[in-house]
Amino acid sequence: MAVTTRTLGRSGIEVSALGMGCWAIGGPWAEGAQPLGWGAVDDDESVRAVRRALDEGITLFDTADTYGAGHSERVLGRALAGRRDEAVIATKWGYTFDEASRQATGEDASPAYLRRAVTDSLRRLGTDRVDLYQLHLADLPVPRAQALIGTCEDLVAEGLIRAYGWSTDRPDRATAFGQAAAGATAVQHTLSVLRDAPELLAVCDKYDLASVNRGPLGMGLLTGKYSSGSTLPRDDVRGLAPGWLEWFRGGRPAPEWLRRVGAVRAALTADGRTLAQGALGWIWARSGRTIPIPGCRTVAQVEENAAALHRGPLPADQFVEVERQLAALRTAALRDADRPHWPPPTHPTIHP
Numbered sequence: 001m002a003v004t005t006r007t008l009g010r011s012g013i014e015v016s017a018l019g020m021g022c023w024a025i026g027g028p029w030a031e032g033a034q035p036l037g038w039g040a041v042d043d044d045e046s047v048r049a050v051r052r053a054l055d056e057g058i059t060l061f062d063t064a065d066t067y068g069a070g071h072s073e074r075v076l077g078r079a080l081a082g083r084r085d086e087a088v089i090a091t092k093w094g095y096t097f098d099e100a101s102r103q104a105t106g107e108d109a110s111p112a113y114l115r116r117a118v119t120d121s122l123r124r125l126g127t128d129r130v131d132l133y134q135l136h137l138a139d140l141p142v143p144r145a146q147a148l149i150g151t152c153e154d155l156v157a158e159g160l161i162r163a164y165g166w167s168t169d170r171p172d173r174a175t176a177f178g179q180a181a182a183g184a185t186a187v188q189h190t191l192s193v194l195r196d197a198p199e200l201l202a203v204c205d206k207y208d209l210a211s212v213n214r215g216p217l218g219m220g221l222l223t224g225k226y227s228s229g230s231t232l233p234r235d236d237v238r239g240l241a242p243g244w245l246e247w248f249r250g251g252r253p254a255p256e257w258l259r260r261v262g263a264v265r266a267a268l269t270a271d272g273r274t275l276a277q278g279a280l281g282w283i284w285a286r287s288g289r290t291i292p293i294p295g296c297r298t299v300a301q302v303e304e305n306a307a308a309l310h311r312g313p314l315p316a317d318q319f320v321e322v323e324r325q326l327a328a329l330r331t332a333a334l335r336d337a338d339r340p341h342w343p344p345p346t347h348p349t350i351h352p
Helices: 041-055 067-080 111-125 142-146 149-157 171-180 198-207 218-223 257-268 275-286 300-313 315-333
Strands: 006-007 015-017 019-021 060-062 088-093 093-097 101-107 130-133 161-167 183-192 210-214 290-292
Touching: 015 275, 019 101, 041 067, 041 300, 067 088, 067 093, 067 111, 088 111, 093 257, 111 149, 130 183, 142 171, 149 161, 161 171, 171 183, 171 198, 183 198, 198 210, 218 257, 218 275, 257 300, 257 315, 275 290, 275 300, 275 315
Parallel strands: 019 060, 060 088, 088 130, 130 161, 161 183, 183 210, 210 290
Antiparallel strands: 006 015, 093 101
């Protein structure tokens, strides 16, 4: 059964059940010598991809001020010019950067920076409001995050943002916003058929929050594009992977994750879906709150992902078979030779 829209948590904002992640369209940026982008990008093709997404019924576009050191927001704003009211824009704040050098420079969790950051994002996006504004500092201590709630509420009252949330894989962080923040409506977290998140989904259920899912295709592993012989270029974040990036090591797909892809491929594609479409269908079948945001930078990628909307969640029998395969793999993962590199470092520097 097709799934086309979902509600963005307790905000009541209706969005497409599939979003478009805009990390890659930011192009190159770095923290020192560490690349944080996905390599060179064609801005004109990025604009076409965003507009094609709108044509295909995708309304949620997720970016961050730091992606491309502001460039992703600029490209997204250009693409949405004249069509702003068709889109729901989600962006993030917390990391600092220099636009001229395209370098990440640190982080700032102060209320004053929050207000300055949203003003700068509005200017780059060419809009008068952000629909979902997300704290980007995943491991910020709860008291420091809660100190930002008052400013977020002020921004809602002023009409500069419609709702806010936290991009974090920490259930205690998500709970803190769910409990204390009236305008909080979403948690952005990692979720894919390769990396379930039952505790975070439980928090979303308890506090009526949307589950916005980054990495739904395992940074490309669930597209079927990569094999054990694939090598990513060194200007791609996956080609010179930082410690928190688990899917690739040494510029190659991590073998333990390729084994998992191979194990679930048949079940995900049993009804004629592509591997990527099956992976998205698993996420929709997993919870009625999930909104995957696979990254796209070409029209072709948008079209393949959008086709998953019309297929909807995986049928129950396929979902059960995927879970059966994964149960066996989770048992095998107890062996040291097959243990995934998880969790990521407690205090990563820059984390999308």
